[in-house]
Amino acid sequence: MIRRSKEMRQESVPELKGGRGTLRLFHILEKDELSGKGRLCSREIIPPGNSVGFHKHEGDFELYYVLEGEGIVNDNGFETTVKKGDVVRTGHGESHAIKNVGDKDLELITIILFE
DSSP, rough: OOGGGGGGGEEEEEEEGGOOOOEEEEEOGGGGGGGSSSSEEEEEEEEEEEEEEEEEEOHHHHOOEEEESSEEEEETTEEEETTTTTTEEEEEEEEEEEESSSSSSSEEEEEEEEE
């Protein structure tokens, strides 16, 4: 399968998990294309000042791979800055949030797989 970028389903999500502003998702793979192993594989764009709210993962884990920009991740209550090339893994039973603190879009590859 080859999917061109212009063929990816785009979605605008306001206040994701109680966060601020509207994020854009470009679905790299759809849930039914993950062979029952997960529920999300996307490129996520978080505009400056916007965020994904603090939330807990149950039965799955989430990876963020930072492509561009700068953010602050709340990793189980511990905040740290992330930049291009950094990876964040939030496991089953763990909680996290991310906020764009830069002056340009924070761009991530986001993958949620089942434990």
